[in-house]
Amino acid sequence: ALTSKLQAVLRGLRGKGRLSEADVSSACREIRLALLEADVNFKVVREFVNRIREQAVGKEVMESLSPGQQVVKIVRDELVELLGGAAAGLELEGATPVVLVVGLQGGGKTTTVGKLARLLKRDGKRPLVVATDLQRAAAVEQLRQVAGQAGVPVFEGSADDPVAIVQAAVSHAASEGLSPVIVDTAGRTHVDEELMGELVVMKQKTAPAEVLLVLDAMTGQDAVNVAREFDRAVGITGVVLTKLDGDARGGAALSVRAVTGKPIKLVGMGEKLDALEVFHPDRMASRILG
Amino acid sequence: LTGPGEATDELFEELEEVLIASDVSARVAAAIVERLRAAAREGRVRTAEGVRETLRNQLAEMLSRHKAPLAASPPAPPLLYLVVGVNGTGKTTTIAKLGARFQREGRKVLLAAGDTFRAAAIEQLQVWAQRLGAEFVAHQSGGDPAAVVFDSIGAARARGCDVVIADTAGRLHTKRNLMEELGKIVRVAQRELGRPADETLLVVDATTGQNALAQARQFHEAVGLTGVVVTKLDGTAKGGTVITIAEEVGLPIKLIGVGEGMEDLEDFDPAAFAAALVP
Numbered sequence: 134a135l136t137s138k139l140q141a142v143l144r145g146l147r148g149k150g151r152l153s154e155a156d157v158s159s160a161c162r163e164i165r166l167a168l169l170e171a172d173v174n175f176k177v178v179r180e181f182v183n184r185i186r187e188q189a190v191g192k193e194v195m196e197s198l199s200p201g202q203q204v205v206k207i208v209r210d211e212l213v214e215l216l217g218g219a220a221a222g223l224e225l226e227g228a229t230p231v232v233l234v235v236g237l238q239g240g241g242k243t244t245t246v247g248k249l250a251r252l253l254k255r256d257g258k259r260p261l262v263v264a265t266d267l268q269r270a271a272a273v274e275q276l277r278q279v280a281g282q283a284g285v286p287v288f289e290g291s292a293d294d295p296v297a298i299v300q301a302a303v304s305h306a307a308s309e310g311l312s313p314v315i316v317d318t319a320g321r322t323h324v325d326e327e328l329m330g331e332l333v334v335m336k337q338k339t340a341p342a343e344v345l346l347v348l349d350a351m352t353g354q355d356a357v358n359v360a361r362e363f364d365r366a367v368g369i370t371g372v373v374l375t376k377l378d379g380d381a382r383g384g385a386a387l388s389v390r391a392v393t394g395k396p397i398k399l400v401g402m403g404e405k406l407d408a409l410e411v412f413h414p415d416r417m418a419s420r421i422l423g
Numbered sequence: 424l425t426g427p428g429e430a431t432d433e434l435f436e437e438l439e440e441v442l443i444a445s446d447v448s449a450r451v452a453a454a455i456v457e458r459l460r461a462a463a464r465e466g467r468v469r470t471a472e473g474v475r476e477t478l479r480n481q482l483a484e485m486l487s488r489h490k491a492p493l494a495a496s497p498p499a500p501p502l503l504y505l506v507v508g509v510n511g512t513g514k515t516t517t518i519a520k521l522g523a524r525f526q527r528e529g530r531k532v533l534l535a536a537g538d539t540f541r542a543a544a545i546e547q548l549q550v551w552a553q554r555l556g557a558e559f560v561a562h563q564s565g566g567d568p569a570a571v572v573f574d575s576i577g578a579a580r581a582r583g584c585d586v587v588i589a590d591t592a593g594r595l596h597t598k599r600n601l602m603e604e605l606g607k608i609v610r611v612a613q614r615e616l617g618r619p620a621d622e623t624l625l626v627v628d629a630t631t632g633q634n635a636l637a638q639a640r641q642f643h644e645a646v647g648l649t650g651v652v653v654t655k656l657d658g659t660a661k662g663g664t665v666i667t668i669a670e671e672v673g674l675p676i677k678l679i680g681v682g683e684g685m686e687d688l689e690d691f692d693p694a695a696f697a698a699a700l701v702p
């Protein structure tokens with residue numbers, strides 16, 4: 134793990150003076166490798182390591198911690214701060230708040246919509262989930278089954294336009310006293326102009342309270358591009374990091390945060406509908422550091 | 424003194440970043456670039472374009488080393504393809520694309536709904552089977568996936584199908600019971616077929632980072648893979664993890680997915696892939 138690599142690199146420094154530039158440079162090499170291995174984007178790594186360098190050089194070597202442990206603490210504290218201090222909740226104010234769930238193909242949106250609906254129902258709300266993926270084979274059927282498992286109603290419009298379906302769903306929710314309206318959307322790549330354009334229109338016409346980007350925790354260097362483009366196009370309000378029950382280090386979390394400044398609100402920890410948890414920056418920092 | 428067309432230090436750093444940005448591991452990228460620096464030091468390559476060309480050739484060579492064609496002529500019908508991988512990578516869609524390809528070759532295709540777990544997984548494959556006009560075998564949702572694959576082989580023989588393509592549920596390689604379930608599917612298929620499946624393909628998402636290597640290693644160890652399919656290369660992710668997979672696990676990369684339609688499947692071309700990675 135990083136601590137032992139840093140111990141080796143900074144051996145023989147305990148209780149002696151200050152961390153020199155040379156000491157910190159060799160430590161920074163190990164930190165860079167650890168973060169790249171964890172899938173943090175290489176540009177984010179570069180900026181992060183420079184920040185660590187500034188904090189570590191000239192630091193007095195303590196008696197109580199080994200220099201390796203000391204540097205790891207600097208790194209860990211910095212990671213926790215960047216990943217976002219306090220837990221950010223969902224903003225569901227207003228009469229019939231709309232939550233748009235967006236992201237790349239296969240990231241876990243439909244499953245997350247079900248998990249979110251189940252969670253909100255337990256919180257005493259009466260969510261309505263909306264099926265707007267008219268493209269993927271049996272996508273509506275999948276949401277229908279997921280909604281059934283979550284015990285919430287599902288709205289399936291008759292229009293062939295996703296935006297029209299959401300508008301109809303919102304009126305239906307308003308008249309039935311259902312809230313919030315959680316919209317499952319078709320997976321799309323951020324470079325598909327037509328589909329990204331559709332999302333822009335959906336946002337304009339439905340004024341959502343939340344636009345959640347669902348991102349697979351195993352996403353690599355491309356996470357910055359995905360996050361930047363979705364944020365630029367529709368303005369995301371938060372991120373749901375899925376499949377965190379695997380062993381991907383999840384560096385995409387840091388990349389997304391660095392590039393958009395938006396909070397990671399929830400994490401998916403399994404395929405079942407009860408596997409949705411609040412995001413813990415300290416646990417994520419430990420995971421990224423390996 | 425170096426001119427603009429020369430192999431400078433900046434060039435080697437830039438190329439290392441290009442590789443890392445494409446999800447080639449930092450370790451493998453450093454090793455590859457070190458070989459390029461050595462070639463430049465020894466005068467074997469002198470210009471910036473020469474270095475880029477050498478890099479492309481090196482990558483293409485690494486990816487061709489374990490090259491193997493898709494199994495096509497079984498000793499006895501049906502040809503059996505098993506498709507495996509972690510959640511959401513594109514297995515079911517890839518199966519539809521493979522089915523379409525076999526049909527274009529005039530073969531009779533049977534799709535087996537081996538994902539008996541996920542909501543609407545059977546329905547999803549059934550829609551594809553209907554679109555293709557292919558044969559389809561499924562049991563109840565929640566049923567035993569090995570039994571589905573077992574039945575699909577018998578059905579293929581009875582119906583005169585040339586090829587069976589079996590879908591399986593997405594599963595994280597860290598879930599021991601799910602990997603054991605997959606092992607059982609593979610063993611049951613082998614016993615009924617009378618030989619190992621002709622292809623056991625791991626579907627990897629091009630947007631996946633270093634975890635793809637763990638996926639390849641552990642699925643290979645659990646069930647013995649014959650090849651890798653990289654999907655979603657129509658996005659901006661470069662899929663560089665396949666270089667690490669080829670290098671460290673020795674698996675052939677056989678196919679790429681470049682979209683959501685049934686035509687969006689291509690043979691893996693090492694030279695084209697290398698050229699896309701290092702323009």
Ligand SMILES: Nc1nc2c(ncn2[C@@H]2O[C@H](COP(=O)(O)OP(=O)(O)OP(=O)(O)O)[C@@H](O)[C@H]2O)c(=O)[nH]1
Pocket residue numbers: 236237238239240241242243244245266269272318319320321347375376377378379400401402403404408510511541593595
């Ligand atoms: N292990 C695990 N699997 C998950 C998690 N979230 C979703 N999945 C699985 O990931 C796969 C894809 O999930 P979907 O909900 O269909 O993904 P999607 O984003 O709606 O996919 P598209 O609509 O095709 O873009 C399914 O097999 C899910 O069961 C998670 O937190 N952990």
Ligand SMILES: Nc1nc2c(ncn2[C@@H]2O[C@H](COP(=O)(O)OP(=O)(O)OP(=O)(O)O)[C@@H](O)[C@H]2O)c(=O)[nH]1
Pocket residue numbers: 238239269320322508509510511512513514515516517538541544591592593594626654655656657658679680681682683687
């Ligand atoms: N853009 C793009 N999307 C793809 C490609 N292959 C699959 N997809 C999409 O990725 C999503 C997931 O595909 P599936 O075939 O359901 O993936 P899967 O591996 O079977 O998923 P699980 O069974 O839930 O594990 C769908 O929206 C597909 O249309 C590809 O090559 N390019």
Ligand SMILES: [Mg+2]
Pocket residue numbers: 242243244266272318319320
């Ligand atoms: Mg979906």
Ligand SMILES: [Mg+2]
Pocket residue numbers: 514515516538544590591592593
């Ligand atoms: Mg599937």
